Amino acid sequence: MKISLNGKVSNVKAVWYEEPVIKMIDQRVLPEAFRIVEIRDTKDLFEGIKNMTVRGAPSIGAAAAYGVAQAKALGADIEQAGKVIKSARPTANDLFFAVDFVLEHKEEAKKYADLYVDSIVERSRLIGVNGNELIGNGKKILTHCNAGALASVDYGTALSPIRMAKESGKKPFVWVDETRPRLQGARLTAWELVQEGIEHKVIADNAAGFLMERGQVDLAIVGADRITKNGDFANKIGTYEKAVLAKENGINFYVAAPLSTFDFSIENGRGIPIEVRSEEEVKEIKGVLISPKESMAYNPAFDVTPNKYVTGYITEYGVFKSSELKMLKDKGKESIIEQIEDI
Numbered sequence: 375m376k377i378s379l380n381g382k383v384s385n386v387k388a389v390w391y392e393e394p395v396i397k398m399i400d401q402r403v404l405p406e407a408f409r410i411v412e413i414r415d416t417k418d419l420f421e422g423i424k425n426m427t428v429r430g431a432p433s434i435g436a437a438a439a440y441g442v443a444q445a446k447a448l449g450a451d452i453e454q455a456g457k458v459i460k461s462a463r464p465t466a467n468d469l470f471f472a473v474d475f476v477l478e479h480k481e482e483a484k485k486y487a488d489l490y491v492d493s494i495v496e497r498s499r500l501i502g503v504n505g506n507e508l509i510g511n512g513k514k515i516l517t518h519c520n521a522g523a524l525a526s527v528d529y530g531t532a533l534s535p536i537r538m539a540k541e542s543g544k545k546p547f548v549w550v551d552e553t554r555p556r557l558q559g560a561r562l563t564a565w566e567l568v569q570e571g572i573e574h575k576v577i578a579d580n581a582a583g584f585l586m587e588r589g590q591v592d593l594a595i596v597g598a599d600r601i602t603k604n605g606d607f608a609n610k611i612g613t614y615e616k617a618v619l620a621k622e623n624g625i626n627f628y629v630a631a632p633l634s635t636f637d638f639s640i641e642n643g644r645g646i647p648i649e650v651r652s653e654e655e656v657k658e659i660k661g662v663l664i665s666p667k668e669s670m671a672y673n674p675a676f677d678v679t680p681n682k683y684v685t686g687y688i689t690e691y692g693v694f695k696s697s698e699l700k701m702l703k704d705k706g707k708e709s710i711i712e713q714i715e716d717i
């Protein structure tokens with residue numbers, strides 16, 4: 375992704391590997407600060423994923439792939455390292471997909487971790503190419519959470535088609551849900567759109583329905599953390615209600631994700647493990663208490679949207695309806711590094 379820091383434009387990825395150190399943009403401190411965190415062992419990586427230094431399904435997968443390579447470079451037990459890394463967060467399929475993929479090639483862990491991450495970047499780009507077809511000039515697009523380059527090493531999933539639309543001369547406009555409680559929309563998506571010069575406005579999470587009803591939203595594109603066999607999908611808490619509102623208002627609702635986010639071992643959304651995070655994330659903003667200290671909070675990090683609300687799944691292989699996802703199922707884990715030109 376292109377970023378401008380102190381007047382200097384550079385190209386950075388959300389996560390990369392300089393053996394034996396994994397480097398990642400600290401997604402906890404943007405947009406106030408731009409900081410790179412160095413991950414030196416499996417314990418650091420576990421913490422970095424859990425505390426959301428790195429976040430977003432494909433970026434978590436990339437960090438995890440490098441984590442297995444790093445454990446090997448450090449002479450550690452890589453099967454054990456894989457178990458620890460997988461236990462950092464439960465919902466994003468990419469985490470499990472990536473660890474298993476590199477463990478299956480443990481003899482050449484670094485080579486396969488690099489191939490995996492390169493493939494994720496190219497797949498994200500192709501999601502952009504395919505999704506761009508769905509975006510007309512000047513359209514107003516709603517998105518939730520951050521499914522941008524930060525969440526997907528580069529390009530993004532939901533933001534990739536919007537980036538491509540801008541590049542191809544269209545003038546997309548983005549409604550950015552703030553995305554309580556971690557504010558990935560207000561902090562991260564808005565930051566990426568500023569960097570790219572894409573027109574946008576941040577809205578309170580509960581403003582989307584009003585805008586849809588007033589004809590201010592042409593289409594919605596969101597990312598996903600796990601998509602099941604029937605097309606039900608988990609994404610950041612609040613996605614479900616946006617999808618229901620979109621259907622009610624006759625607005626097309628798209629989910630953008632690469633193969634690594636699909637979990638065909640689960641029949642439907644009821645089987646997706648949902649992470650519940652700390653009460654503090656809801657009760658505090660930047661360490662300042664906003665609720666009575668006596669109040670308890672409940673903080674599910676994801677919700678599940680049934681397939682009936684999804685107009686299409688934007689993938690690196692094209693755009694599919696839920697009834698067509700079988701075509702992706704037939705691609706095994708190995709296909710993640712298949713020659714990208716074969717896609």
Ligand code: MRU
Binds near residue numbers: 432466597675
């Ligand atoms: O808890 P997070 O910030 O990791 O949740 C991220 C999301 O829900 C994203 O929308 C999803 O991972 C898709 S990212 C390309």
